[in-house]
Amino acid sequence: MKLGPKAAAAALILSASLALTACGGGTPAGSGGGAAATALTLGTLRDVTSWDPAQAHVGHVLQPYQAVYDTLILREPDGKLSPMLATAWKYNTGNTKLTVDLRTDVTFSDGAKFDAEAAKANIDHFKKANGPQMAQLASVSDVSVVDADTIDINLSTPDPGLEYFLSQAAGLMGSPKALGTERIKTEPVGSGPYVMDKAATVKDSQTVFNARKDYWNKDLQKYQKLTFKILADLTARTNALVSGQVDATLLDPKTGKQAEGAKMKLAANEVDWQGLLLLDRDGAKNPALANVKVRQAINHAFDRKTILEQVMLGQGTPTSQPFGKGSGAWTQELENYYSYDPAKAKQLLKEAGFETGVTLEIPLVPNFETQISVVKQQLADVGIELKVGAALTNTFTADVAAQKFTTMYFSLFQGQPTVAIDQIVSTKALYNPFKSASPELDAKIAAVRNGGADAGKLAQEVNKYVVEQAWFAPLFRVNQMYYTNAKVNVTPQIEQAVPSIYNYSPAK
Template sequence: MTFGITPRRAAGVALTLAAGLLLTACASAEPSPSGSTDEPGEFVRGETLRLGILQEPLSWDPSQAHVGHLLQPYQAVYDTLIMREPDGTLSPMLATEWSYNEDLTELTLELRDDVTFSDGEAFDAEAVKVNVENFKAGNGRQAAQLADVEAVEVVDADTVVLELTQPNPALEYYLSQAAGLMGSPAAIATEGIATLPVGSGPYVMEAAGSVPGSQYVFTANESYWNPELVKFNRVEMKVLVDVTARVNALVSGQIDATIVDARTAGQVEAAGKTLSANQVDWTGLMLLDRDGTLAPALADVRVRQAINYALDRETMLEQVQLGAGTVTHQVFGPESGAYIDELDERYPYDPEKARELLDEAGYGDGFELTIPTFPGLESIVPLLTQQFADVGITLVAESVPPQNIVADIAGGKFPAAYFFLFQGEPWVAINQLISTEATYNAFDSMTPELQELIDEVRISGAESDDAAKKINEYVTEEAWFAPLYRLDQIYFYDPNTITSVPQTQQAVPSIYNYSPVQK
């Protein structure tokens, strides 16, 4: 590696997608007159926080919210029921406290009684009910987060009960994510919510200054219930899909923080920017069609294992990421509780072994495998293609528009897909990748043995790690995936204008984690 990154480097979900747009504005980070003070040690609100974002929301309807780096824009305008602190601790936000019943099928939330949405509507238990029902009906990319919520009971204005069909160990976590975003019921009832968000968050979107595809502008919510979270008078999010555009914007001072990549990190570091780091995701192949619906070869576990043996992970990590990452053979991360050290040695690079397995499975003459590709995979796809060809597999990369990639993968349009995916708590990963409700179990693969293990995790609560490890062993041995490495997420900020605290298991900081430099 050619740049100085701290031992605990950032890893992430960031996708380098399509050619970005040039920045059009540069704003000052001087403290605002409204926040001025002569008292030493007293916080002074910053003028403008300028962030480079990789993608814009497909819709501002909270039911369509996503996670990872795509959660951050929603956090500017929408509060969540529960807040996730930088270290992952869950703390009160719109819900002041919460508790389960004895069999873990009812979650009771006590709510704040002093919150209004930016359109003047009151936040209360009825608003929670509207939002939960909207999230479920909207069937967005994170709809699985509330799949176990059967009904919402309004007890009184400040108390609501989420009734579950079965225990969900990650529900509190989900309520700090997309499922917990609360919008104004009046706005949710209109089509306008897709383009103009109306929430109770620390900022309010400025419609006049926001241009889809270019930038979104937010101004401070002066009536916000928690003034300590309103740290800037203005937030600008510049849509910069291309990494070169983000680097140029950060180096030239047009933005305060953004994601870059290993090949550009040295340039950014040399310009005096500071790394804000934490490890988040794995990247590699999801071998989705395990019943052979589109690609009959994938129905044979020996073929899926052969694919794993065919991959030279070390070489790909070095050539694509300049070594900025950690080779892995499993989809659960080291901090998840389901991680098993020895599994990261399960599939050493062995093309001969791969060819032997393919021959045993009846595919010694090879077969064709189609995956979707999108901007950002230019370095990895040729390497995959060559390594597959070395064992007789023809890889076909079909171009897909970035905005369609998740829907196409989840919709079962491809037998396999290369992607960047979260390595979080076991139940979150299970319901993202493995269960029949998971977004990325496109063909609903399942066996009685695996379902039994999933059910065990569901009801085990704090004792679920052992069952989760068994799930990890199962999907690794059955080669449901072909992970390559946990890639380092490289997020830089300008230390002259802001400070930035990393958000555990998230590619970018939460919106609350930025503060202006105090003069």
């Protein structure tokens, strides 16, 4: 994409206007001359562990970072990428250099100026900081400052997901004066629409932000006050929404019934897949998992449709593949690749030499207790014991990376091909901590990275490989049940369980 300065500015204005229209709120009161005189309170699942932008995560946890940090690229609700701190960007012929033009009218909340040096400092810091999403910039070799408002991002290999990553964790821009300091871990310093109210913020309870008076884009700043209430417990989130303590939160099909009874509005969005991540595929800690027939047996043990009906009231789609329909890697032939066949599961275990049984150990994932209970029973029916250990904590990403878990029951989003590959498949992926690989798979991944417009179709081969090799045991894609009260309009964000903060607006 390449826009001239005038076209870029017009596109940004049009983008913001369309975003407001899509949210259903029209122009909020006070826009143009200031933020709307309203407050928004969101119920979230967990607190931020560090406000250093290089430690940012994605999914549920990206929202709070968006309050204080702008990204280089803005991702619209429908997935379109639009200008934000970057006004334009363009690849060279070989797709190994991305030239990015930057805004010249932005400052950080500590007064530092946003410019090419600041953008370079952030990308360099992100690459060195060993954050949970460090794989997003694994293909970046270095960043060059071309002039005051232009950088070149140089790649060691083409990465079709880079522009997407620059709208996510890797694109968050913090003040260069604060990067690497102790202060930024507890007090974010960005150029975003809000600043933290430290006096009102309580760790693991609530984080409060106030609208930044000199924010450069008032159209994205729709509230005077933004509060995130940390409510890990599903029942607590439900009660908080129904009682008016929060304006919006993520529930599930069962608690959603209570919310609907209280006249809450539903925004359903099929985003994630749930199932088992069979991480130790080389048998480093659990030798049974090194045998593909054992992993295939695990897949055949599940009655996916029944599990979906029992635990999600049918809100989703049974599946055997980890790539979603919107990725281009999804194929119909893989949707029901593993049928419910306990007899076949037992036969595969026998052929693998594990007729006497297999033991899998997983951590407990809060809010997934019901799913894990059903999974445990169905595995037991074919001779596989599922041992459930201690609950995941805020250090779970570090624990995953440290190979603490050989198997997990988890929920993972289904993004575009290279994004999903670098989340769960490649040796750079957080959810491939044992670095499973093969020459055949490496070649398929390389084809995707160099595939350009054909990346989605080429990723079908990656999808087929990991399904046939049973790297995972997906059960279903689930509808994310996001509820709001009557005071809020919100547009779901494609491939996100919770909307970006820009997607909310006061209801008239």
